[in-house]
Amino acid sequence: MVQHTKTGVALVGSGSAHLPIAVTNDDLSQVVETSDEWIATRTGIRQRYIATQQESLVSLATSAGTAALEMSNTQPTDVDLIILATSTPDDLFGSAAQVQANLGASHAVAFDLTAACSGFLFALVTAAQYMRTGVYKTVLVIGADVLSRWTDWSDRRTCVLFGDGAGAVVLKASDRDRLLGFDLRSDGTLNGCLNLPYQADSQALTSDKTVQKGTYQPVTMNGKEVYRFAVKRVPEIIEKALFHAGLSTDGIDWLLLHQANQRILDAVAERLNVPKDRVISNMGRHGNTSAASIPLALDEAVRDGRIKAGDVIASSGFGAGLSWGAAIFEWG
Template identity: 45%
Template sequence: MMRSVITGTGSALPKRRVSNAELAETVETSDEWIVERTGIRFRHIAGDGETTSSLAVDASRRALEAAGLEPSDIDLIVLATATPDQTFPATATIVQAELGILDCVAFDVAAVCSGFLYAVQVADSMLRSGTHARALVIGAETFSRILDWEDRATCVLFGDGAGAMVMEAREPAEAGDRGVLAAKLHADGRYNELLYVDGGPSTTGTVGKLRMKGREVFRHAVTNLSAVMTESLTLAGLAPNAVDWVVPHQANARILDATAKKLGLAPEKVVVTVDRHANTSAASVPLALDEAVRDGRIKPGHLVVLEAMGGGFTWGAAVVRF
């Protein structure tokens, strides 16, 4: 069985950065209120000409550069998003065309904030099977386009962005102990009403706006994330004290703290970008991962756990050796 190894990461953010103070000019809120409850101070908001696909393309180009590859080397694109450019075709095919890839398998995965973890496991399975050699795995969102900007409980929480990574199939002897060691995914559709968008092609014929019951989501997130991280580590035959870094979904600083505490992980082992990026849904894990790789925190040989939970509910974790 082949092993899928991460060989490059990249990310992209819209040009416009919006502070809590700027939001408070149009929304009944304050910097103190937002920071105290979420830890968020800034978010990036897509402007004219900035789309889910354009952010995904920029992140992908940086990931390819880091991997030392050309777009033509890619034969699989799996893109996680809840905010596609169009109802169809898949945003992944738009990225394919923009990168100049003439032929490859390209499709989207819809699992909201957990989407990137779902995309990782899908790509890992396809690479391990030997049907594909190199994959671009992308999380990209323009959540600002589905926010109700009069709902201060939700509009302050989200931002836009994209992250990507290159995964390559390697023979076990070549990969050594590197690569995706284990992954575990879950879903429970009974909790739809806690985090959802109130529109869709087959129901309202509109895009709709995001709706969330924050307290209930918080409670489920801490329980589910700590459990799935333990599951994935057990599958890999590893204990929490073997982990060098946790790269979590950046939803809320309080969730990150509570999850780390429940697992007995030191806070300094958790990569945190929510204060500057807010919640970028499927983009948040690869955005944070790329930052930690590029600033030198995550080094070759480090054991990293990726984890996320999103609407559905969906949640998952992956254990990766860099």
């Protein structure tokens, strides 16, 4: 393996997939007992996008990756590593290699990373470690999920929250490290608060032996517990990441959180004393897209000119596991 001399990390391109089908709150009011006002007041969500029959996790991830490579003027054959953060792969054996093939990134190694709504941030930090050791110099990190597959559309507590999406960033080796600080955490004692569980179904194999051939069940969530967890833990871990970066909240340009619930974003921003106009949110249009939410919101803000080269971003992902993390990085 060739060692490269540049061991800093620069985030140089972003991309996202564009889904054609939006499901509005009014649409959901025809499915469950709810209303646009009820959903928007409690979550900030007005609509969410869902994948069509022709789309897949791989196709969405490929679209996002292609857009990120194009923005960064990177040829697919220059990519050394692809990390696909997803909890909803097309294939339980992994979907990253299919994305690698679709992109034509023939020199890249590719693997899936599963950490649900924390997945993109965990993948970003993982990618940086390969680069800081000098092993890889160009990495594509993709966050993608198709939660519509695993949503109970008769459960109004969860079906109003989730949408499908994909976002990606390109990382390149640099003389100056733009990943300024990070911190990652997990607490498995809270695992039962948010799950997409496997449920076994016993079937006779022989006269005295059985096998467990079940399937995965729709998403379940204890919304109150997840809210309390996020409002407490996310500001703490952002402050720890800022400490590692040698910064305070006054030194950041943007707060970019996993898009779980607008009330969580507002509460975290208030605790950190970050003005609302420095909080990036696309919650109203996309809902909770799990691992896709951070890179999707990032890409929109880069493309519409809000985020500019040199801007410092404090980002945090949080969710199933329960897991949470924060990263402070400079864009461009």
